[in-house]
Amino acid sequence: MxxxxxxxxxxxxxxxxxxxxxxxxxxxxxxxxxxxxxxxxxxxxxxxxxxxxxxxxxxxxxxxxxxxxxxxxxxxxxxxxxxxxxxxxxxxxxxxxxxxxxSYRLDRRGVVEAVTAKAAWGATEGAQALVADEREQAARRRQVAAQRKAAPGAVTQEPR
Structure with missing residues (x-):
């Protein structure tokens, strides 16, 4: 052929x-x-x-x-x-x-994250749980940034 x-x-x-x-x-x-x-x-x-x-x-x-x-x-x-x-x-x-x-990074639209979310929270609730978790992590990062700004030189534990 x-x-x-x-x-x-x-x-x-x-x-x-x-x-x-x-x-x-x-x-x-x-x-x-x-x-x-x-x-x-x-x-x-x-x-x-x-x-x-x-x-x-x-x-x-x-x-x-x-x-x-x-x-x-x-x-x-x-x-x-x-x-x-x-x-x-x-x-x-x-x-x-x-x-x-x-990979050590999290991607809310990633295959691994979607499968994990479905396993942990179910197929219909997985996406909502990923978004809620992402918001929570962003809030923690803002909180740490605000603490650093308020007290320069202070050691603040990074959120996980």
Whole structure:
């Protein structure tokens, strides 16, 4: 099986948005692995050409850059291509979670924090508990800052 590099934007006018151009050319999003915020994701598009035949294009993205599009002629080739790339997307997602587990910072929108909040407070109350905890920590930081300002040189215990 060979894959063809394909540039769907070669005839696109300068002022036309990429997504709009793809639509105008008959392409519609078909299937993807990984979301917009994923470290690595795959997108595919499908269009129907003369005679009712389907064709597909696929690109791979990290957070900043996309690969050239690869064109495949049928659903079987698309599934083969996705199967080849899916392990890389899964590995990137796993590495992201492991990196987050090892981080000492708290991110209220982080995966680890969301899972922990759901485990501690339940799925519906987890987000509220995270926000309340963040407010409490911010209040402690303001209190320590006010104490330092009121008594310069005094040693104040940092909030945890």
């Amino acid at each position: 060979t894959y063809e590099i394909y540039d769907p934007f070669k005839d696109r006018p300068d002022k036309v948005d990429s997504d709009r151009w793809l639509e105008q050319e008959g392409w519609s999003e078909f299937f993807g692995i990984g979301g917009e915020e994923s470290d690595l994701r795959i997108r595919s598009y499908r269009r129907i050409v003369k005679g009712g035949r389907e064709e597909y294009i696929v690109d791979v993205w990290d957070l900043m850059h996309g690969s050239p599009f690869v064109k495949v002629d049928n659903i079987g080739e698309l599934m083969d291509l996705l199967a080849r790339w899916a392990p890389a997307v899964q590995a990137a997602a796993l590495v992201y979670v492991l990196d987050e587990l090892q």
